[in-house]
Amino acid sequence: MENETPDNPDLPLTLTVDVQAEPPDLQDNTADLDRLRQALNRALSARGMDHPVAIPFRFMARVGQAFRDADFHGHAVVNVLDNRFECVDFSAQSPRELPAMALDLGTTHLEATLIDLQSGNNLARANRPNGQIKYGADILARIHYATGQKDGLAILQQAVVDSINQLAEDLAGQAGLEVEQIRALSVSGNTTMVHLLLGLSPYHICREPYTPFVGWPDPFFGVEIGLALNSGAPVWVLPSIGSYFGGDLISGILASGLDEQENTAMLIDVGTNAEVVLGNREWLIACAGAAGPALEGGVARMGMRAGPGAIEHVRLDRDRWHLAVNTIDNKPAVGICGSGLIELVAELFLAGIIDIRGKLRRDTEAEPEARQRFIRERLVQDEDGLSFIIVPAEETGHGRPVTLAQVDLDAMMRSKAAMYAILTTLVGQVGVEFADLDTIYVAGAFGKHIDPRAAITLGMLPDLPLTIYKPIGNSSLAGAELVLRSEKARRRALLIGQKITYIELNVNQEFMIRFSGSRFIPHTDPSLFPTVPIIKIDEGA
C-alpha cells in the first residue's frame, strides 16, 4: 500500500495542516482559496501525501474568510477521504486538540470514546441506551417498525441520531468541550443499526437472500443526518459484509489483528448473535448464528445484561454444598448475566444437578446428606416447572428469588449448542483443527466476564488450554477508534470486507447436524472434551 513507505505516514480521519502562505501582492494575486489549496498541496506532498485537496462548496466561504482573517498563516482542518483530502476549516491558532468520536452503535446500547487525534489521547468515554429501543427490542422488531410503520424509518433514524447527539454531549461535557468541536465520527455497528442511522431501508436485510441496502457507504458529513457535531465532521462507517455480519465484527477483526497474523486464530463475538471469524493474514472466513439471546439477557427469565446486581460468577463448593455468587459492583443480586449463567450451569452439571441432556434433576436420595439438603432447598417446582433458586428472595435486590427455570436452561442449551456447532462448522469448512489455533479472541462483555473453563465444561467452547482464550473487551468500539486514528486501519477494514468469505448458516446442512450433536453436556462425543469429567447420574433417580 502506498502509505506504508517511511515518507508516507499513517493518517487519521481528520488532521490539521500547518499552512504558511505568502499574502497576495501584485506579483502573485492568486485567489485566496487557490492559494490555500496550493499551500495545502505543498504541505501534504512534503509529508508524502499526494492526493488532491478539495474545498467542498459548503465550506468555501468559511474557510476562505478564516484563511484571510488569519493573514494566510495558520492551521487547516483536513479530512482524509479515500483518494482525496477535503479542507473544511481554518484557524489562526493551532487547535489545542482535534476531538473525534468513535461509536459502537449497538442495538440496545451505544458506547463511545472521544479521542484527540492530535495527541492520540483518550479524552472521554460514555454510554447510553439506544433511543430506538422503545420502538422495538431487537433487530427484527426494528426492521418491522422501519418498514411497516408510516415514517418508521425516519422515526428510528431520528431516535438514534438524538441518542448519538446526547452521547456526544456527554463526551464533550467530560472533556470540557462543546459538541461542535467534535471533528469526526466513526461508526461500528451491525448492519441493521447502520441502515437505520443512515435512513436507508433495512427491508431486505431479514428476507432471503438477506441483502443489505448498502455495505460500505461512502463517507458523508454528520450534518447530513442531523448530527450536532462540527459541520465539517465526516462520518466513516465500518463496512458490513452481509445482513448478519456487520461493521462491528470488522472492528473486532481490526482490533484483534486477525487479518495481519501469520498464525491462524479465531475471533468470537457474542451479542444478540454469535459471530465468529477464523483466519490469518492470507484468508478469513466467518459465520454468524443466533447463539446469543440466552447469554445476553434477552431470553432467560432472570437474565440481564452485565450491569450492577447481575450475577457474574458462581462457585459451588461440593464439600460443604455452599453456593457463592459474585454480583457486578457487589450489589444485591437482581438477575444473572451470560457469564454467570454459564458458570452456574457448569457447576450444577459437575454436581450432577443438571444432567448431560441439560435437565434439572431432583435425585435427592443420592449421598451425601448435605447434597440432599442443598437440592431440597434449591430445587423447587413452580408454575414453569422445576426451577433452581440461585439467590433466595431475602438476599436479592428486588425481594424475589433469582432463579434458573428449566425453560431458561433449555434456551441456554440451544445457545451453547449453536455456539459449538458454529465453531466446528467454521473450522470444518477450511480443514483446520481447533488444536491448530494460536489464539481465540473473545470479544465483548461475554469475553470480559466469561470463565472459559466453565464454557468448556458445558461444551460451548472447545477443550483447549485456557491461555488460548484472550478477552479483548469492546472490540467494536476499539475498531471504531482504530479507523479514526489510522488510514491503514481504514484500508484494512475495506480489504477485510473484500477478502472475507461469509458462510450463511441458515442454509448449511452440516451446521444442523453439528447443532444436534452439541445438545448434550459437553457433547454426544465426550472424547472431544477430554478435560471435562464424566458425570454419572443414576438414570432411575
Add this chain to the structure above:
Amino acid sequence: MENETPDNPDLPLTLTVDVQAEPPDLQDNTADLDRLRQALNRALSARGMDHPVAIPFRFMARVGQAFRDADFHGHAVVNVLDNRFECVDFSAQSPRELPAMALDLGTTHLEATLIDLQSGNNLARANRPNGQIKYGADILARIHYATGQKDGLAILQQAVVDSINQLAEDLAGQAGLEVEQIRALSVSGNTTMVHLLLGLSPYHICREPYTPFVGWPDPFFGVEIGLALNSGAPVWVLPSIGSYFGGDLISGILASGLDEQENTAMLIDVGTNAEVVLGNREWLIACAGAAGPALEGGVARMGMRAGPGAIEHVRLDRDRWHLAVNTIDNKPAVGICGSGLIELVAELFLAGIIDIRGKLRRDTEAEPEARQRFIRERLVQDEDGLSFIIVPAEETGHGRPVTLAQVDLDAMMRSKAAMYAILTTLVGQVGVEFADLDTIYVAGAFGKHIDPRAAITLGMLPDLPLTIYKPIGNSSLAGAELVLRSEKARRRALLIGQKITYIELNVNQEFMIRFSGSRFIPHTDPSLFPTVPIIKIDEGA
C-alpha cells in the same frame, strides 16, 4: 494525459453507464449499492476509466431504490469529477437524452445552450438579462452592492440564481423537457459574476492587489445554490486567473484552440473590458484593460448593445456624400453598437470630418459643395458641444436623432487607444511582431459585427491582412459547451489556468506610454499603419 489513449475516451461532465448486474442470491448477497458500485467499476474500467465510483450520501436512497426497482439492470447517471465518478441516479430505461446546460454568465446578459450529452446535439438556445442589473449596472456597482449593503451578497446571488432558473425554464421549454431533467451545468463568466453566483465575497476583487476569493472552485451540486436543475446536476465553473481575467476568457482560449496551436496566435475579447491573450501550445500570456465601455454601449450616449435597431454598419459615400446605415433586424435605428461606432468614426475620419486627434471638425469651407452641405446638415452644436447626426429624428425608432457627440467620441478614442496599447504591450512583453501572428481571433458581438478594416483605420487593431482576423462568436458560451462535452477540455481549462502569465496593466509603465502614443488616428507613428491613407486637413479651418 491519461485519457488520450484509444481505450480511454473523452468524457462529458455527466454520462450514463449501462449496468447489467446479477440479482442477489444466497451465493452472492452483496448489498445493493455495493453491487451497483462494483458493476459500475467494471463497466467503467472496461471503457478505460479507472477512477473509483462513489455514491454521495444524498443520493444513496434514491439510487439504491431505483437500482432494485429496475431489477438490477438499467442505466446509471454518473458525474465525471476530477479524479472520481459520482453516481447520482439510476433508471431502468435508457434516458432518451441527457440534457446539460452551458451558461455564459455575463454582467448584463446570460446566454445559454441546452446540449444532449448523449447524442451531442444542441437542443435549445436562449438568453436573458442578468437579474442583478437592478442592483448595479456594472461589475464595480455589483461589488459595492454585495459588500456594502446588508445581505447584499445573498440578494445578488438569489437574483442571478433566479435568472438562471428562468433561463433553464426557457431552454427546457424549447426542448419539450422539464427543468429537473437538466443533468449538468457549466458556467463561464467573469470573476465577479462567478463570485456572486457562488455567494462568495468579491470585496478584494477590486482592491489592490486585486485578489479573488476563489479562482477554481471545486465542482458542486446546483441545488447547493438553489438551482432548480436535477438534484444530481453538478456545476462546473470555468476557472478564473485573476480579478480581471475570468473563466469567460479561458473559455475563449478553449474555443479558439489557442493553447493547442503550434503557431502563435492572439485572442481578443471585448466586453466591458478588453481581454487579450497571446500564445501557442507552449506558452500563453494575457492582459486585460478597460477598453470596452465605449464599444459595448455602456458609455456612448447613443451607444447600445448589439440588438434590434442598433446601427451596426455605416458607409459614407464620399462621391455623393450620402451616409448609409444598417441596423440589426433592419429595425428603425434607436442607437449605435460598437461595430457601428467604429465604422462611423473610421468613415468620418476618412472624410476629414474627424481629425487625427479624434475631434469633430466643422471645416465647411472645404470643397466640394456636397461635402459642405453634408457637414452643415449633420454637424450640430447642442448642449454637449458638437454632435454628428447619424440618423435624423424623423427616421429613428424613438423620434429623437441618433447622434455621435464629441464626449462619446472622446470615450471611443480612449477605448481604441487602450485596445492598441494593450495589444502592443502584450506582443512587446514576449518580443513577438504582429506580423508573426498566424491568426487573431475576435470573440463576442464585437468580433461578430466589427469590420476589421474600419478598426485598422482607427488604429485600434494592427494593420494586418484582413484574413488574419477570425470572428469566433460567443466564445464564452462555446467554452462552456466544450467543458460540458469533454474531460479533455476541462483538463485544458485547468492547465491554461496554470500556465498562463497574466500582465497587470494597472501597474505597467510601458502600457501608459503606449496608450499616449495611440491617442491619434491611426497613431502618432503612421508608419505602423501603412494601408491607412493619410488625411490632410487644413489645420486653420
